[in-house]
Amino acid sequence: MKLSGADIVIRTLIEQGCDTVFGYPGGQILNVYDSLYKYQNEINHILVAHEQGATHAADGYARTTGKVGVVIATSGPGATNLVTGIATAYLDSIPMVAITGNVPNSQIGTDSFQEIDITGITLPITKHNYFVGDVKDLQKTIREAFKLAKSGRPGPVLIDVPKDVQIATCEYTPLGEVATEEKTPAKEQRIVEAAECINAAKKPFIYFGGGVISSGAQEVMSELAEKIDAPIGCSMMGLSTLPTDNQRFLGMQGMHGRYSSSMSMHHADCIIALGVRFNDRVTGNREKFARNASIIHIDIDGSELSKTVNAVHGLRGDVKLTLQKLLPLLKKSKKEKWQQMVRKFRDEEAEYLDNRDGLTPRRAILTLNKYLGEGTAVATDVGQHQMWCAQNLEFKKPRKFVTSGGLGTMGFGLGAAIGSAFGTGERSVLVTGDGSFGMNLNELATAVKYNVPVVVLIFNNGVLGMVRQWQTLFYNKHYSNTVLERKTDFVALAKAFGADGAKAQNIDELDSVLKIAFETDGPFVIDCAIDKDEFVLPMLPPGGSMDDIIVKVGD
Amino acid sequence: MNKYTLAVLVGNQFGVLNRVTSMFRRRQFNISALTVSETESNEYSRITIIFAGDEIKKKQLVDQLYKLPDVYSIKELNDTNSISCELMLVKMKNDPATRSELKAAAEAYEAKLVDYSKDSVIYQIMGSSRKMDEFINLMRDHQILEICRTGNVSLEIGGSTIRQTINL
Numbered sequence: 001m002k003l004s005g006a007d008i009v010i011r012t013l014i015e016q017g018c019d020t021v022f023g024y025p026g027g028q029i030l031n032v033y034d035s036l037y038k039y040q041n042e043i044n045h046i047l048v049a050h051e052q053g054a055t056h057a058a059d060g061y062a063r064t065t066g067k068v069g070v071v072i073a074t075s076g077p078g079a080t081n082l083v084t085g086i087a088t089a090y091l092d093s094i095p096m097v098a099i100t101g102n103v104p105n106s107q108i109g110t111d112s113f114q115e116i117d118i119t120g121i122t123l124p125i126t127k128h129n130y131f132v133g134d135v136k137d138l139q140k141t142i143r144e145a146f147k148l149a150k151s152g153r154p155g156p157v158l159i160d161v162p163k164d165v166q167i168a169t170c171e172y173t174p175l176g177e178v179a180t181e182e183k184t185p186a187k188e189q190r191i192v193e194a195a196e197c198i199n200a201a202k203k204p205f206i207y208f209g210g211g212v213i214s215s216g217a218q219e220v221m222s223e224l225a226e227k228i229d230a231p232i233g234c235s236m237m238g239l240s241t242l243p244t245d246n247q248r249f250l251g252m253q254g255m256h257g258r259y260s261s262s263m264s265m266h267h268a269d270c271i272i273a274l275g276v277r278f279n280d281r282v283t284g285n286r287e288k289f290a291r292n293a294s295i296i297h298i299d300i301d302g303s304e305l306s307k308t309v310n311a312v313h314g315l316r317g318d319v320k321l322t323l324q325k326l327l328p329l330l331k332k333s334k335k336e337k338w339q340q341m342v343r344k345f346r347d348e349e350a351e352y353l354d355n356r357d358g359l360t361p362r363r364a365i366l367t368l369n370k371y372l373g374e375g376t377a378v379a380t381d382v383g384q385h386q387m388w389c390a391q392n393l394e395f396k397k398p399r400k401f402v403t404s405g406g407l408g409t410m411g412f413g414l415g416a417a418i419g420s421a422f423g424t425g426e427r428s429v430l431v432t433g434d435g436s437f438g439m440n441l442n443e444l445a446t447a448v449k450y451n452v453p454v455v456v457l458i459f460n461n462g463v464l465g466m467v468r469q470w471q472t473l474f475y476n477k478h479y480s481n482t483v484l485e486r487k488t489d490f491v492a493l494a495k496a497f498g499a500d501g502a503k504a505q506n507i508d509e510l511d512s513v514l515k516i517a518f519e520t521d522g523p524f525v526i527d528c529a530i531d532k533d534e535f536v537l538p539m540l541p542p543g544g545s546m547d548d549i550i551v552k553v554g555d
Numbered sequence: 556m557n558k559y560t561l562a563v564l565v566g567n568q569f570g571v572l573n574r575v576t577s578m579f580r581r582r583q584f585n586i587s588a589l590t591v592s593e594t595e596s597n598e599y600s601r602i603t604i605i606f607a608g609d610e611i612k613k614k615q616l617v618d619q620l621y622k623l624p625d626v627y628s629i630k631e632l633n634d635t636n637s638i639s640c641e642l643m644l645v646k647m648k649n650d651p652a653t654r655s656e657l658k659a660a661a662e663a664y665e666a667k668l669v670d671y672s673k674d675s676v677i678y679q680i681m682g683s684s685r686k687m688d689e690f691i692n693l694m695r696d697h698q699i700l701e702i703c704r705t706g707n708v709s710l711e712i713g714g715s716t717i718r719q720t721i722n723l
């Protein structure tokens with residue numbers, strides 16, 4: 001059958017199992033929107049307030065479902081507005097396909113109205129991108145894009161489609177959903193060598209990241225921990241993979257990680273790193289990082305092995321398949337001395353815990369925990385609130401923590417929370433700060449339009465808290481441009497958008513407002529007052545090591 | 556710092572060289588020479604890269620290259636497993652006072668005289684990059700007007716080819 005390029009785009013998306021797309025129409029993508037109209041019973045389009053919000057929504061949808069998130073935008077500014085969202089997905093290895101319109105082929109390269117070289121712009125922030133100059137290549141390209149986005153280490157792919165290609169017709173045969181590349185375990189010899197190293201270890205530590213979620217390796221990882229009697233820690237991207245109450249799980253480690261997790265990693269003699277990279281926020285000073293440990297690094301992306309810290313054993317392969325081969329080679333053992341040491345770190349951590357009463361950040365999140373169901377996804381923005389969430393949220397099921405780990409995108413959260421709600425079909429939560437929320441709060445309009453059940457909890461301290469914290473500690477309390485002094489009334493703002501909201505000035509108020517919020521059909525904004533001088537602790541100073549850890553701040 | 560020669564087989568489409576060099580720039584790989592051309596098949600182009608760095612950086616370069624969907628295979632070449640050569644054109648001032656010296660040097664380096672005018676001469680020289688460097692050094696005693704080098708091209712010796720290399 002003969003179809004137009006625009007129809008081919010939508011039909012191919014539907015064939016890939018794509019039920020929801022996020023986007024914003026415009027001149028050079030009109031034909032694709034005409035096809036969306038035609039196929040509206042088979043594919044749902046969510047109209048956002050700004051293209052950036054669409055990318056974050058597609059991203060949140062992808063993180064919570066494991067499916068490819070799809071975003072559609074027009075040429076020029078529509079396309080450039082996608083950049084931050086695509087980069088966010090790229091740094092966190094989230095499968096995403098972005099489709100942009102462009103001016104007709106005949107006008108390409110002439111600086112015509114709303115023409116931009118989006119393939120050039122997104123070159124370093126996509127796994128790959130395509131300019132489709134011929135309608136005959138369209139179906140093949142979209143299928144390839146989906147394959148790339150979800151294969152190996154996932155990531156975003158962009159497809160730029162000139163308007164004449166959307167109009168042109170060609171023969172179309174449905175080909176179904178494209179398969180992902182076959183996953184393979186690491187080379188056997190490497191696995192044998194790694195097993196020897198693990199069997200010789202007295203203080204093994206398992207450190208994992210987002211790769212364990214994409215690989216679905218959480219169960220076999222838990223078996224590994226049981227067998228070799230190892231504690232487990234994770235990067236921020238790994239959070240929610242294991243239930244928070246897992247006895248072996250010490251939580252996130254790194255710059256603002258949990259004390260016991262960071263200390264255990266620091267004192268380990270063997271670090272088994274799974275689907276994780278040794279980012280600077282994790283290692284601090286690389287010269288002093290886990291000096292006594294042999295690092296065994298398993299990752300599907302070979303370029304991550306020994307990229308920043310040297311791995312004694314670098315294993316390129318799928319984490320789950322590799323662990324399945326590794327496990328039978330390991331000796332079951334108990335490591336009482338090591339566990340004693342870990343217990344000691346845990347006890348010390350308990351002493352450092354912020355147990356103050358009142359509306360402290362930790363108490364606020366512990367209160368929120370009471371309302372979270374197994375399926376509730378919690379999105380965050382970036383800053384202090386994000387770290388308090390990472391340290392204190394309780395998770396029961398994987399894919400429930402939606403946060404910008406690699407790029408650290410303020411303004412990520414609201415779009416992501418909306419996308420998460422569409423992905424899970426359940427109420428989602430956004431924990432944000434007044435700074436971050438100010439960046440993309442326009443998406444409240446989207447939440448209202450589609451009556452998305454999203455609870456927005458704003459930690460309102462009137463300052464850019466994380467930057468302020470650095471200014472307090474390292475910049476002689478020169479609070480340069482971090483005091484917001486805005487007069488925004490977030491409850492009135494929510495109401496102006498057509499949503500509901502309430503203030504919470506103390507912990508009891510927060511509790512009762514959360515109760516209302518979680519019963520509200522649609523978005524609900526909570527303006528929660530937090531002191532501006534609260535700190536995220538513990539903290540490893542930038543470029544520092546565990547010897548420099550700050551656990552308490554003097555007056 | 557060591558020098559490494561990498562032969563990279565890539566898809567023959569527009570924009571591929573841009574993708575490769577964009578990655579080099581972004582990750583700050585130190586590339587001292589790069590040549591690119593079509594190959595025996597019009598599906599592929601071949602890029603020869605001379606890279607300066609250490610073993611770890613080279614591994615990173617190879618791993619990053621393999622992540623580009625347009626890269627099909629990579630082969631590391633060295634003096635013992637490959638033949639390399641380069642082509643250079645050197646335009647010198649044609650000065651009667653130094654003419655005989657130039658001629659002697661050209662003969663010693665098997666440089667071919669390909670253009671002769673009243674004011675200038677052009678030599679064409681082919682061979683190893685080291686030979687080019689040496690010849691340039693010799694010419695510096697005289698007046699060099701301009702130089703153009705192609706960069707290195709390399710092929711593995713014997714019957715095996717880069718297309719047989721498994722992409723892993």
